Amino acid sequence: MANRGQVQRPAGSSLQGKICQFKLVLLGESAVGKSSLVLRFVKGQFYEYQESTIGAAFLTQTVCLDDITVKFEIWDTAGQERYHSLAPMYYRGAQAAIVVYDITSQDTFNRAKSWVKELQRQANPNIVIALAGNKADLADKRMVEFEDGQAYADENSLVFVETSAKTAMNVNDVFLTIAKKLPKSEPSGPSGGASSRRLDEGATDQASTGCCK
């Protein structure tokens, strides 16, 4: 079954390091690749045909920023409009959201915008929102320009990235970027980003031996 949660306990120096836990929700139209992004991030896997998510799936994954371990509790939601009535339960109290659309479909971009509006209206006012244009590997079928995504994200102060769950492009990066932006409840936290160590793709992989070296 798809939502087998696993917690990665980083090896070594984590004992004296701080562990921060954050709730993150994925929202977006059906079949834009929400589950695929999570599966890529958590398990490093990809399936051409990912089963439709019913209700929501829950997974966890940790990433490390310098001496801080960020543990994401991820709610991967169902995309169909009628599951919308369940959505507030998943984004309530979330510190972060990734709103996903499919770059080959204008409709999914419009739907993403309405999710952003809903989050701005109803979610935690400090929520960090990332907009992800997924399926970037399908460039020849592109219907939403990179600039349009970027412009909308800029207007609304969102993190913006185009991703491909299939090729893994930018998948870990979007979670890392969010992790850096999240407040770590310590005034001198690495919120500036400049001091945070850039982690390579393998660093967040489930199979790796740990990211806090």
Add this chain to the structure above:
Amino acid sequence: MATAVKVDGYGFERPEDFDFETYEEFMSRYLSVLVRRAKKWEQLFGSSPLEDHLKRSSKVKRYTRKGIPGDKRALVWMTMSGALARMQANPGVYQRLLEAPTHDDPVIDAIRTDIHRTFPENVFFVDAPEGQRVPLFNVLVAFARRRPDVGYCQGLNFVAGMLLLVVKDEERSFWLLDAFVGGVVPTGYYTPAMTGLRTDTRVLAELVRARWPDVDATMRREGATFDLVATKWFVCAYVDVLPVETLLRIWDSLFYEGAKVVFRVAVTMVARQRARVAAARGLADVVSAFRVAIDDPANTFAHDFMADVFRVPGSFPMATIDKLREQCERAVLEEDR
């Protein structure tokens, strides 16, 4: 018999971590149960028409609770659920529902999107002409047209897919789906507002609260609700949640006794993990406890599982369920205002 094959009897590829040992242990005992039940059903059927034998009686109820033999399952489900009567009363309807063109229709586009995302790990759900993808598309399209108030709801793809795997006939699967949505489960499970579904997850919470206040207290403290952890149990009636043999046994009773069987199963699974849920700290921990409830190897033992389902939750009067539904539905409607 059950050797280490990679695909089960219903075409599902077994995951790499499939527990063959547990399955072998289950099958070695279950086979003799199946043989015994098959004999009983043969005697029940005798030579006169099926309908005469499936009139509601405590004997038939007991028989279905102990499992319908595989070769009779489709026909018994069809008869008990009313699907057969629906089909006979509506000759040619299925074919006519499929006549209209399928382009430029957002409902049908939504169905199309999910066809490849239904049991991708099942060897029968392939694009080949004899595969189940075209029948699945047809069944869901015909259903969306017969029930425009429902249209297509994600989750019905798994229910219809499972029916096709068992019944192996497109039109019969369609009428079973029609009877399932229109009679077996309560109204409003699959409609756009999903009022019935959200009502029933709350009813489950009440049933749990009445039995195990400690489980209820932990869930409240951690902000865990049953629509958070159990939506798929209800929407898919345990398809893609529990092992196939167990699922089929649940459906045997579901088609005879109706939706309260869904509650019985849910309450039983909570009961089995009661200590773990009650002791959970943090939402993630609660969710993991429910994950364990689903992945529990004991769920493989279909016969024991069903014995528990009819024993552990205790008496289950429909009057209680109806009353709770009324009360919970009011809360759901209030929330939507």
